[in-house]
Amino acid sequence: MELTERVKSRDRVVVVGGGITGLAAAHRLVSRASTASRPIEVVLLEAKDWIGGAIWTERADGFTIEGGADSFITNKPWALDLCRDLGLGDQIIATDDRNRRSFVVRGGKLLPVPEGFVLMAPGRMMPLLTSPILSARGKLRMLMDLVIPRKADDSDESLAAFVRRRLGREALDRLVQPLVGGIYTADPNELSLKATLPQFPAMEREHGSLILAAIRQGRQARAAERAASGARYGLFASLADGMDTLTRALAASLPPRTLRLGASVRRIVRPDPGQPWRVELLDGPPIEAGGVILTTEAHASARLIDGFDPELALQLRSIPYASSAIVTVAYRKDQVAHPLDGFGVVVPAIEGRSILAVSFLSVKFPRRAPAGTALMRVFVGGATQPELFELGDDELKALVRGELASLLGASGEPLLIGVARHSRAMPQYTLGHLDRVAAIRQRSARHSRLALAGNAFHGVGIPDCVRSGQEAADSMLLALADPAAPAAA
Numbered sequence: 001m002e003l004t005e006r007v008k009s010r011d012r013v014v015v016v017g018g019g020i021t022g023l024a025a026a027h028r029l030v031s032r033a034s035t036a037s038r039p040i041e042v043v044l045l046e047a048k049d050w051i052g053g054a055i056w057t058e059r060a061d062g063f064t065i066e067g068g069a070d071s072f073i074t075n076k077p078w079a080l081d082l083c084r085d086l087g088l089g090d091q092i093i094a095t096d097d098r099n100r101r102s103f104v105v106r107g108g109k110l111l112p113v114p115e116g117f118v119l120m121a122p123g124r125m126m127p128l129l130t131s132p133i134l135s136a137r138g139k140l141r142m143l144m145d146l147v148i149p150r151k152a153d154d155s156d157e158s159l160a161a162f163v164r165r166r167l168g169r170e171a172l173d174r175l176v177q178p179l180v181g182g183i184y185t186a187d188p189n190e191l192s193l194k195a196t197l198p199q200f201p202a203m204e205r206e207h208g209s210l211i212l213a214a215i216r217q218g219r220q221a222r223a224a225e226r227a228a229s230g231a232r233y234g235l236f237a238s239l240a241d242g243m244d245t246l247t248r249a250l251a252a253s254l255p256p257r258t259l260r261l262g263a264s265v266r267r268i269v270r271p272d273p274g275q276p277w278r279v280e281l282l283d284g285p286p287i288e289a290g291g292v293i294l295t296t297e298a299h300a301s302a303r304l305i306d307g308f309d310p311e312l313a314l315q316l317r318s319i320p321y322a323s324s325a326i327v328t329v330a331y332r333k334d335q336v337a338h339p340l341d342g343f344g345v346v347v348p349a350i351e352g353r354s355i356l357a358v359s360f361l362s363v364k365f366p367r368r369a370p371a372g373t374a375l376m377r378v379f380v381g382g383a384t385q386p387e388l389f390e391l392g393d394d395e396l397k398a399l400v401r402g403e404l405a406s407l408l409g410a411s412g413e414p415l416l417i418g419v420a421r422h423s424r425a426m427p428q429y430t431l432g433h434l435d436r437v438a439a440i441r442q443r444s445a446r447h448s449r450l451a452l453a454g455n456a457f458h459g460v461g462i463p464d465c466v467r468s469g470q471e472a473a474d475s476m477l478l479a480l481a482d483p484a485a486p487a488a489a
């Protein structure tokens with residue numbers, strides 16, 4: 001007999017959203033439910049005709065093109081562990097260490113980010129003191145971090161305020177803003193330090209100085225690396241055949257008919273408390289379910305639940321999102337004057353240019369492009385230049401070609417050029433984010449067997465999304481086993 005016929009609707013869990021969070025949640029539900037006594041049917045609904053959300057890979061003429069994420073961080077274990085669980089351990093690839101450095105633009109030129117400088121922690125003194133990126137005055141101001149007292153209270157502050165206070169304005173404008181802006185496509189004046197990079201206030205608290213903390217932690221990390229055994233990947237890893245290897249493997253691990261593509265959810269209704277949820281689709285009959293996990297963008301989830309909890313919808317809408325475009329461009333290497341001897345370049349806002357960053361994908365990871373060619377990803381838009389996201393594809397391509405000509409000396413027709421758009425895809429953890437998330441959790445706990453997961457809450461990176469999906473699945477299984485328990489948000 002078909003599982004669908006055997007299970008009652010209360011034993012069905014609908015996961016909305018087929019990005020990495022939804023896939024990780026569905027995979028966890030299926031694998032844990034198979035060992036539970038009661039059968040559970042999982043239905044994963046994705047509005048688009050393909051899975052992966054912000055992760056998608058295309059292959060053309062020997063190029064592996066990442067439309068969204070191109071790698072994941074390895075110091076948070078959840079993505080690495082999931083890859084291994086899925087049997088993808090031998091496909092995990094490390095960054096190519098031969099060119100392990102990045103550049104920052106100053107006065108239109110590419111200068112190396114000082115060795116040991118990670119986001120906003122100067123881990124080594126000499127490279128920083130000899131770098132032409134900062135003026136002598138800027139360096140002196142940065143060194144004052146060694147004597148500036150710790151912040152007296154534990155309140156949150158913006159990332160920009162923190163860096164100005166500890167390292168000075170020049171370090172913010174010339175290094176931290178472009179390095180962090182490239183990751184979050186965000187304005188550091190708005191970002192909550194505690195929500196985005198909580199390790200840095202912890203460094204200040206524990207060591208009284210970012211410089212001392214970074215130097216000590218660097219020593220510990222090198223010692224741990226020397227003592228470690230087994231596979232090591234450096235800070236970032238990817239998958240040999242592209243990032244969608246992970247999302248495709250997750251989809252393939254689900255039982256037949258679990259995943260429904262082109263299934264756009266219109267709204268979620270609960271006729272009476274204690275009754276099953278009714279998941280209404282734009283097209284097709286509604287689905288009844290004992291539990292619902294929403295992994296859609298916070299603004300999309302808000303639309304789905306507006307009918308039964310407008311207050312929660314309002315709270316979800318208060319998480320702002322930014323849009324960005326990735327323009328992927330390939331040239332023959334002889335068309336590019338710069339040697340591309342690094343992983344990429346970040347562009348400070350004060351340089352007044354139209355791009356946020358360029359990632360040299362074919363330098364960063366092996367087998368991304370045919371020999372003799374260079375594959376690059378150029379980031380445009382984000383929270384600081386939203387108007388550029390509105391440009392048409394041809395205008396974006398022209399803009400990017402102009403910037404690459406000026407910054408890297410790229411000339412002639414590219415071998416390929418394409419635009420991938422991410423509309424309102426990147427949540428911005430602005431000041432007050434942690435309070436907003438706590439309020440959302442409190443409010444959503446009123447709705448038994450409704451869980452909220454995804455990149456809007458506790459981390460935008462792939463490992464955080466994997467964890468978020470898995471935790472939502474675990475709490476849903478607990479809630480299904482004990483109908484009195486709510487599935488935590």
Ligand SMILES: Cc1cc2nc3c(=O)[nH]c(=O)nc-3n(C[C@H](O)[C@H](O)[C@H](O)COP(=O)(O)OP(=O)(O)OC[C@H]3O[C@@H](n4cnc5c(N)ncnc54)[C@H](O)[C@@H]3O)c2cc1C
Binds near residue numbers: 054425
């Ligand atoms: C441009 C860009 C580059 C990035 N690069 C990296 C990187 O290199 N490394 C890294 O770790 N992280 C990176 N990130 C972050 C990371 O990729 C994302 O945070 C993560 O993939 C989000 O996964 P998710 O499943 O939570 O959400 P999403 O991937 O946004 O998935 C949500 C899904 O819900 C679907 N949906 C929406 N509404 C409905 C509806 N009504 N019915 C059904 N389905 C619906 C959407 O179609 C979408 O597929 C990047 C993000 C962006 C935008």
